[in-house]
Amino acid sequence: MTMRRRISVLGATGSIGDSALDVVAQHPQRFDIVALTAHRQWEKLARLCVRFKPRMAAMLDADAAVKLERALRAAGMSTEVLAGVEGVCHAATMAEADTVLAAIVGAAGLQPTLAAARAGKRILLANKEALVIGGAAFMAAVREGAATLLPIDSEHNAIFQCLPPGYRGDPAGAGVARILLTASGGPFRTRAIEDLAHVTPSEACAHPTWVMGRKISVDSATMMNKGLEVIEAHWLFGAPRACIEVVIHPQSLVHSLVEYVDGSILAQLSNPDMRTPIAQALAYPERVASGVAPLNLAALGALTFEPADPIRFPCLQLAYDALDAQGTAPAILNAANEVAVAAFLDGTLGYLGIAAACAEALRRIPATPVNSLDDALDADAHSRAVTREWLRRMNAPRMTA
Ligand code: NAD
Ligand code: MG
Numbered sequence: 308m309t310m311r312r313r314i315s316v317l318g319a320t321g322s323i324g325d326s327a328l329d330v331v332a333q334h335p336q337r338f339d340i341v342a343l344t345a346h347r348q349w350e351k352l353a354r355l356c357v358r359f360k361p362r363m364a365a366m367l368d369a370d371a372a373v374k375l376e377r378a379l380r381a382a383g384m385s386t387e388v389l390a391g392v393e394g395v396c397h398a399a400t401m402a403e404a405d406t407v408l409a410a411i412v413g414a415a416g417l418q419p420t421l422a423a424a425r426a427g428k429r430i431l432l433a434n435k436e437a438l439v440i441g442g443a444a445f446m447a448a449v450r451e452g453a454a455t456l457l458p459i460d461s462e463h464n465a466i467f468q469c470l471p472p473g474y475r476g477d478p479a480g481a482g483v484a485r486i487l488l489t490a491s492g493g494p495f496r497t498r499a500i501e502d503l504a505h506v507t508p509s510e511a512c513a514h515p516t517w518v519m520g521r522k523i524s525v526d527s528a529t530m531m532n533k534g535l536e537v538i539e540a541h542w543l544f545g546a547p548r549a550c551i552e553v554v555i556h557p558q559s560l561v562h563s564l565v566e567y568v569d570g571s572i573l574a575q576l577s578n579p580d581m582r583t584p585i586a587q588a589l590a591y592p593e594r595v596a597s598g599v600a601p602l603n604l605a606a607l608g609a610l611t612f613e614p615a616d617p618i619r620f621p622c623l624q625l626a627y628d629a630l631d632a633q634g635t636a637p638a639i640l641n642a643a644n645e646v647a648v649a650a651f652l653d654g655t656l657g658y659l660g661i662a663a664a665c666a667e668a669l670r671r672i673p674a675t676p677v678n679s680l681d682d683a684l685d686a687d688a689h690s691r692a693v694t695r696e697w698l699r700r701m702n703a704p705r706m707t708a
Contacts, residue, residue, distance in 0.1 A: 309593065312429075315342035315398045317419055318410035320351045322520045323433045323459070326581040327408050328355065330589060330597055338589065342398035344411075344419075349375040356386050362403055363387040365394030367415075392418060399423040406589070408459075409434045412522050413645050414687055417441055421680070424448040429455040431588045435539045436645070440638040440687055442542055444680040456543070457588040462488045462536055463543055464584035465562035465575035472592075476545030486546050487564040487572070488536055489556040490615065491516050491579075493528040496557060500619060506658045508651060516559035516579045525648045529661050530615065534626020535644075538637050541630060548630050553623060555613045560602065578602055621662040625669060635686035636674035642690035643668030650698055660701065664694050 314331065318324050324345075331338040340359035345352045347368035353375055356364050364379070364386050366372040372390035379386050389397055399407050399419040407423040408431045409416055416434035421441060423430050425448050432438065438445055449456050458464050466488075467474075471481055478486070494513050495503060512524040519527070526532035537551050559579040566572045577583040578599050586597035617624050622644075629636040647664035650656035656664070668690045677683050 309337060311337060311339060312406045312589065313339045313341045313404050314406045314408060314589075315344075315401065315404035315423075315428075316340065316408045316410065317344050317395060317399060317416065317423075318408075318412065318434070319343040319355055320345040320348040321410055321412060322518065322523075323408070323410035323581060323585070327410065327431075327585050327589070328359065330582050330586045330595070331359070333598055334595055337595065341403045342401060344395045344398045345371075346411075346415075347371040349378065353378040353382070356384060357382055360384070361386060363389060363398060363401065365389040365391075365398050367391065367395060395419045396422045399428070400426040405429055406431065408585075409437065412436070412520055414440055414642065417445075417684075421445060421448050424454045424456075425452040427452040427454050429457065431457050431459050431585070433459050435460055435535050436641055438542050439535050439538045439641045440683050441680060442538075442637060442683065443677060444683065446542055457591055458539075458543055459581070459584045459588045460536060460539060461579070461581065461584050462563040463539060464587055466540065466544060466565055468575045468587065469563070469565035469573040470544070474544070478544065478546050478550055482568045483546075483550070483565055484568045485566040486540055486544060486551045487566060488533060488540060488551065488553050489559070489561050489563050489612075490530060490533040490553055491527065491559045492555045492557050492613075492615075493530065495528055495619070496555065503619075504657055504659050508654070511651070511658065515557070517581075521652055522645070522648055525651060525661070526644070529622040529658075530620035531622035531626065531644050531648075531661070531665070533615075533620075534623045534629075535641065537623075537626055538630050548627065553615050555615050556610065557613075558607070558610055560607065561610060576602060622665060625662065625665050629669060629674075632669075632674040634674040634676045635672075635683060636669060638677075638683045638686040639668050639672050639674065639690040640665055642687040643694040646691050646694040646698070655702060656698060664697055667697050668694050 344365040349371040369390040376388040407428045409420040410433040417437040420437040511528040564574040580599040582597040629640040643665045647661040
């Protein structure tokens with residue numbers, strides 16, 4: 308008999324939240340929503356609460372939580388409303404939930420996702436930044452909490468599907484030669500390099516194949532997203548750096564590939580719609596319809612692949628460098644990138660400044676070993692401070708003689 312899943316959605320108002328709730332709504336007999344959380348979009352969360360009737364809802368922002376509670380009571384609903392990080396962490400750990408969808412954007416997702424791991428939940432992981440920062444500590448929490456980690460980042464979900472069932476984090480033992488992560492190349496793959504200095508946030512967010520939140524859209528344009536995904540793959544699949552390669556595939560139909568020592572390459576293909584990997588992970592090991600149209604291979608014509616240009620995409624190399632440096636380096640890189648992307652989105656930093664800010668943080672802050680999660684969180688805070696200071700200097704009026 309099919310097990311009924313009781314799901315807590317962290318980051319319910321975002322792009323991944325939308326896709327996940329769309330799949331859930333197609334299978335009311337299989338999936339129950341027990342908690343929904345968001346940052347400050349209380350009106351949208353109120354609508355979702357009315358539709359999915361969770362037991363509890365949490366808003367990071369305390370004022371938004373008050374407004375949400377008022378709106379829900381006016382709608383005659385008794386949904387418990389909590390606020391702050393504690394509220395979000397309660398949604399991640401509550402006994403009523405067996406499954407936690409980790410879809411908060413950025414480092415803010417680390418604490419609740421880690422709490423879900425310690426509580427032994429089945430975690431559907433979209434929040435790659437948690438793994439990039441938390442690394443070994445996060446994976447240890449998954450093991451110690453006997454949690455289950457199912458990747459829903461499309462590339463990692465594809466790799467998961469191409470690895471043998473029961474794969475235990477040992478590529479050599481499973482006969483895996485290489486993991487090949489595909490990247491679309493984003494909106495600037497063919498843009499003249501001289502023009503990149505002038506691209507705007509709306510151009511950077513206009514992804515050619517995927518519809519996503521703004522931060523990850525910018526990360527896709529710079530290919531920092533792929534760099535973070537290399538680090539994510541390293542932790543998820545126990546793969547050494549030399550075993551993880553990136554190839555550009557502009558059609559975004561092959562979501563990643565696994566090459567075996569006998570020369571076989573297995574790939575997962577589907578339309579670029581996050582409902583496919585989300586449905587795969589929600590129902591795993593069973594399968595459910597996702598609402599995504601099937602691929603018409605004959606109509607597609609061609610799938611193309613090309614190498615990533617290191618001059619156009621310096622962020623990818625920075626991520627490999629951070630993985631090589633180990634310790635706190637990935638946390639330093641991720642934090643600098645979050646600060647720089649936010650500055651780019653609010654118009655205070657040019658596009659090329661994103662890679663420059665990340666390189667500067669990695670250069671200025673030496674990587675040190677991570678013996679505890681606090682080491683990684685300290686590095687995150689240090690890198691944010693250094694990057695904000697760098698931004699202030701960049702934006703300070705120039706002294707003239
Ligand atoms: P989004 O910006 O659309 O949504 C983010 C969600 O997180 C919102 O619900 C927001 O309210 C919540 N949130 C933001 N800051 C918060 C905070 N400080 N505390 C608590 N909640 C907070 O982002 P998204 O595109 O849905 O991406 C979510 C995560 O999934 C990211 O880590 C991203 O890298 C990953 N991901 C997204 C896609 C995609 O297609 N969108 C694909 C793969 C991976
Ligand atoms: Mg991805």
